[in-house]
Amino acid sequence: MPDPQDVLFKSLADPTRRAIFERLCREGEQTVGALTARAGVSQPAVSKHLGVLKKAGLVRDRHEGRLTHYSAQLGALAPLIDWTSRMAGFWQSRFDHLEDLLKRMDQ
Amino acid sequence: MNETLTETRSVVVEREIPHTPEKIWRALTQPHLIEEWLMKGDFKPVVGHRFDFRADWGAVDCRVLTVEPNKTLSYTWAAYGLESVVTWTLTPTRTGTHLRMEQTGFRPDQQQAYRGAKAGWPRFFAALEQVVARID
Numbered sequence: 001m002p003d004p005q006d007v008l009f010k011s012l013a014d015p016t017r018r019a020i021f022e023r024l025c026r027e028g029e030q031t032v033g034a035l036t037a038r039a040g041v042s043q044p045a046v047s048k049h050l051g052v053l054k055k056a057g058l059v060r061d062r063h064e065g066r067l068t069h070y071s072a073q074l075g076a077l078a079p080l081i082d083w084t085s086r087m088a089g090f091w092q093s094r095f096d097h098l099e100d101l102l103k104r105m106d107q
Numbered sequence: 108m109n110e111t112l113t114e115t116r117s118v119v120v121e122r123e124i125p126h127t128p129e130k131i132w133r134a135l136t137q138p139h140l141i142e143e144w145l146m147k148g149d150f151k152p153v154v155g156h157r158f159d160f161r162a163d164w165g166a167v168d169c170r171v172l173t174v175e176p177n178k179t180l181s182y183t184w185a186a187y188g189l190e191s192v193v194t195w196t197l198t199p200t201r202t203g204t205h206l207r208m209e210q211t212g213f214r215p216d217q218q219q220a221y222r223g224a225k226a227g228w229p230r231f232f233a234a235l236e237q238v239v240a241r242i243d
Contacts, residue, residue: 091120091208097144101134102126 008076011056016041017049021058024072031067118210125203128177135180135195152180184210 012018020035032050036043050070053059057076062069124131134140136152146160146167152174160167172192173181181194191212198205 087118087210087212088120091118091210094145095120095122095206095208098131098134099122099124101140101144102124102130105130105134105140 007056008058011052011058014049014052016045017052020046020049021053021072024059024070025074029062029069029071031069033067035070117212119207121205121207123200123203124206128197128199128204131197131204131206132177132180152176 012021016039020039023035023038024030032043032047035050036046039046039049041049050059050061054061054070058073059070060073062071134144136150138148138150141148141150146162148160148167148169149158150156150160150169150171151158152171154171154174156171158169158171160169166186168185169182171180171182173179173194177197179194179196181192184191184193191210194209194211196207196209198207
């Protein structure tokens with residue numbers, strides 16, 4: 001099973017897909033048609049991107065008659081914004097480097 | 108999930124270091140030394156001084172908030188819309204110094220911070236992970 005974080009990173013790595021996701025974050029729920037009008041790619045391409053985003057849990061679809069509305073699911077970003085543990089790891093490694101430096105400063 | 112997203116984030120790293128506060132202070136405040144363990148930047152221990160730390164994955168915008176030589180140093184730490192404050196506290200001990208770093212983050216429920224963060228975070232942390240992996 002792929003790491004959920006990898007899936008998130010990969011799904012947001014594509015600039016067109018990220019732009020679609022950002023528009024949904026910014027402007028709220030939209031139809032595929034409305035997204036296509038400003039995406040600069042064809043409707044099938046937009047649908048494909050939305051499929052990838054949906055798989056990653058980043059968007060949810062809602063059917064209403066013949067139209068499908070998509071909305072952003074911000075909760076899916078949680079693994080990316082596990083800020084505390086990431087920064088803790090960052091600083092732990094920096095402390096190691098600081099200690100190395102302090103030893104060198106003795107010489 | 109919303110509960111965790113609305114908390115203010117805080118990271119604390121503390122260590123007993125067998126060196127004097129004065130020596131650690133130099134490593135925390137002299138740019139040529141900071142570069143060796145943290146990042147390259149034009150730091151000056153002057154309240155209000157703006158500087159940035161640069162790495163191959165991007166830059167961190169900073170502003171000095173507190174300078175108490177050999178005791179306390181704090182600066183803002185902003186990267187890709189992530190606002191936080193980094194505070195260093197040096198306490199002398201019998202064998203050296205107790206060094207404490209606390210980074211207090213923004214509240215992710217604040218829309219402005221979120222808008223800035225959502226685009227940058229994946230890139231920022233992907234790069235950060237690469238850097239950390241190389242270090243290890």
